[in-house]
Amino acid sequence: DLRQPLQITDATFAWQDGFSVKNVTVDGNAGTVIGLVGPVGSGKSTFLLGILGETDVTARHIGIRQNTVHEGFAYVAQSCWLRRGTVRENIVCDAEFDARFYEEVIRVTALKPDIQASRFACCSCRFHSVVAELF
Structure with a gap:
């Protein structure tokens, strides 16, 4: 059924x-x-x-x-997998950039505080900074 x-x-x-x-x-x-x-x-x-x-x-x-x-339907693995790249590249991967999808991923994964707490001064720089630099 x-x-x-x-x-x-x-x-x-x-x-x-x-x-x-x-x-x-x-x-x-x-x-x-x-x-x-x-x-x-x-x-x-x-x-x-x-x-x-x-x-x-x-x-x-x-x-x-x-x-x-x-x-x-979602699966959240026990281990984090990130490729070397920016926050945006890790969210979008190789897909066409979709601003609404991107913002929704940031919201539901609660990444915004981590991104805002990064050492970069302007918000747009934070979203384009390399993941290893943020965490």
Whole structure:
């Protein structure tokens, strides 16, 4: 039933080294937030990366509505990954610059205080400064 944003039935998400998360069933209803909690090494990241297609997957059924991915599906990794470049380059990557998207990313990631606290005097310089210089 793809009226539900997320449906997973009897799935296994596995890495090449053999670690796997088995027998996962999730029914995500519209408008809900699903959080994963558990001890270190219990498979939270494996499960989420599996949904994103980063692991080997076997399942009776996995259904993710396309608009779910575009409107409200997110994965925040435990480890920060930044490429050497400016704040703007790390947010935009290789995409066309979209000012509204850029400002929204700054807002939802709460980066503005970090950027404003940087050692650069003018705001526009801060957004174009190299990430390693800010943190």
